[in-house]
Amino acid sequence: MSSAPEQPETPVDPAKRANRRTLYFGLAVLAGLVLGAVLGFVAKQTGAEWLDTTLSTIGNIFTSLLQFTVIPLVFTAIVVGVNSLRGLGGPRTAARLGGKTLLWFGITSLIAVLIGIAVGLIGGVGKGLTIEPSAANVEKIASRTPGDWLTVLNGLVPENIVNAFAQGEVLQVVFVAVLIGVATYALGDKAAPFVAVNRAVFDIIQKVLGWIIKLAPIGVLGLIGHAFATYGNTFVSRLLSLIAAVYIAAALVLFVVYPVLLRFVGKVSPLTFFAKSWTALQFAFVSRSSGATLPLSRQTAVNLGVEPGYAGFAVPLGTTTKMDGCAALYPAIATIFIANLFGISLSFWQYAGIVLVAVFGSFATAGTTGWFSMLTLTLSTIGLPPEAVATGLAIVIGIDPILDMIRTATNVGGQIVVPVLVSRSEGLLDDKVLHTPSAPPLLDGPVEAETPRAEKEPVPA
Template sequence: MTNHSTPADVLASPKKLPWYRKLGMQVLVSLLLGILVGFAFPKFASQLKLLGDMFLALIKCGVAPLVFLTIVHGIASAGDVKSAGRVGWRAIVYFEVVSSIALVIGMLAGNLLETGRGMTAVAGAVPPPAAAKAAPQGFLEFMAHIIPDNFVGAFAKGELLQVVVLAVTMGIGILAIPEDKRVKINVGLDYISEVLFSFINLVMKLAPIGTFGAVAYSVGSSGAAVLIALTQLVLSFYGVVFLFIAVVLGTIARLCGFSLWRFLRYIKDEIFIVLGTASSESALPRLLIKLERLGCGKQTVGLVLPTGYAFNLDGTSLFMSMGVMFIAHAYGVPITLEQQIGILLLMLLTSKGAATVSGGSFVVFAATVTSTGILPIEGLAVIFGVYRFMSMAIATCNTIGNSVATVVIAKWSGTFDAAVAERHLYPERFPDTAAADADQRQPRGVPMTKAG
């Protein structure tokens, strides 16, 4: 697909929508209204659970095919990444290692902080039927359950864990097909995925209604306990994201010989865009240009950064693992160490491709919670009430993580010009470069890089 955008177009400020048309603002307003209605009319609010349930049902309709196509397409596309040689396999190794670290950190934080504990106990509530009926599963039972005996049945029954297994198998099978045919298959997957993404985006427009019903019901039935639990979740999540960026990414940057603080200052405009839009994709075109200007090889930037949007979602990994533990604590569902390990392995797969659709982190999180079979899906609606606040940190962490990954892999692969990078990271030493950056706000003679 040809992109006729110029660097000036890409680095220009995006058009702003009126505040009342922004989904995040609509969700925020509905969240506040839900809290007010829950406190003022608790009996009426308890009947609004239907709105949240209907919204969740619509999401569940698209989750299975969306996760299937995302994983299949991601694995099929990885064949192209591997064919790129040393850059490709280094990128895949880095993505999987750092994503795994993020998942483990999120799970540890969820266990240590115990956010959500007592949310239902305060109001004397009991876990939902979905949680009460779920029998404890050992690791062997968990592994045996993931193998489907019917391709269509896995989708029809909503067995999303089995759908993931089918997707992985299908993706590996596509890699065995000749490259000319595989390209056509990938194009077809793109078209089908576009339809599903459009469906999910349409459903997400109904999020304010679902949020209003879910939050009103939660506050009306549990009172202030749910608000305290959600506030703890948001604050603890921001703290964990900050520590991950400062400690994990900071350590990686230091080991690779550059300052994370200097680098963040260089891409600060893109970070602010992501914070404002809560979408990591909003800064992708600009980052493609700025990272190449920083001294990273064009091929490396064009390969690593877009691929990272599917395989290296650090913020999404933190959110998913902390969210799972929040729901478990909130509804009093015990999760053994074996089950936590199984869920971590599941999230390594389901977290891939979350950035390809608006609210993708929540969609794949919903898929993960549903796939476990032991966590109540009612907790999804409660978390979605504050998802907008969390999505800002999720998108920012994803963007910073992928930007750092691009520089690290460029240095690792020998496609990084340290002298050029120094001129941009230390503008006080090179006033000419600093003045050019401030004046132009764009690279000279750098064409728009194709991100796909």
């Protein structure tokens, strides 16, 4: 009796496996959001301080895990990224790419701040509200350094390079990283061992972050739960105009402006962009940290066809200077909100000051605290009364966790979009990679190496 021949196993499509993992991860994060909100609401209604404390502890641990990786990640990413530009055509090409990147940073910031002003004026944010700041929030404001141009310039260059890293001064670390990156680029082979060490550290930090990111469903449960337990429904309803305005403006930038630029400038389908960037945008939303999202943002840019060397330069640079959410649209809306709260009518020149700060001041924001420096810088530039500034800041800092989610997602969207636009203009965008399904960054397999595509197997036209 003859047996039927064994049927060969059907290989699993990597794209389908990647899509399943993305789906499962997204559902897990959504479940964390819902469960966290329910637990936070229960803690608020029952006065269960132990539950609020537990949720807060979970959120704080997750945030701390993310934050401790930011400084080494930003430094090594910029050093390696600057040196990776070597394979793109020499110093002139590298300088041209850097110039175009900064130009697009400014253009998109201008668009974002104008949208923020329009939404703030049309929505009348802050009108009719009579909220007094709590003593705790006033103390928070008093303990924080306001943003002004002298503070930014004085804080740019560290007096001690060790202190810059030890104290987590992200802007100073960026300055040092760019300086060292350019120096190692100029030294060439002499600095190759140092660059190799930075590349190894960069890969190690990305691996560690990949493990941390998988804890996002648990982390967001704690973060969202604590927010609901602290603020409850009253907080949401009384400040609905500000929350709605920020989310509407951010949605216009993220889902209208960026897709239009991608379609008509980058010649990239918005559907392809969002399909490949959704994991990064989702994680940015729940983590509220552009720095923590950096590995996902960079790999997403690579998956969209951006040269890995250029992505390793532009995305880390954008993480600290490209903040359309925190540094452009939000300061505009929050300034209008505070002015309306105190019955102050802003002049044309004050609105011009808001635009000026958004376009040029955004280059001086840093890490996850850039919104505060940018908002105080904006308020001080247009000359609002000190009591209005202090009270307004005390109010908005109380609801910052809710606002920061969409702001950070918008930041990250812009940090991915600009490298795509610049790459297309330079003829560096790899359309074969762009249209190839790819695994979610850091959720399935290692990230793309830093090797320039020019050194890989040539892609047929």
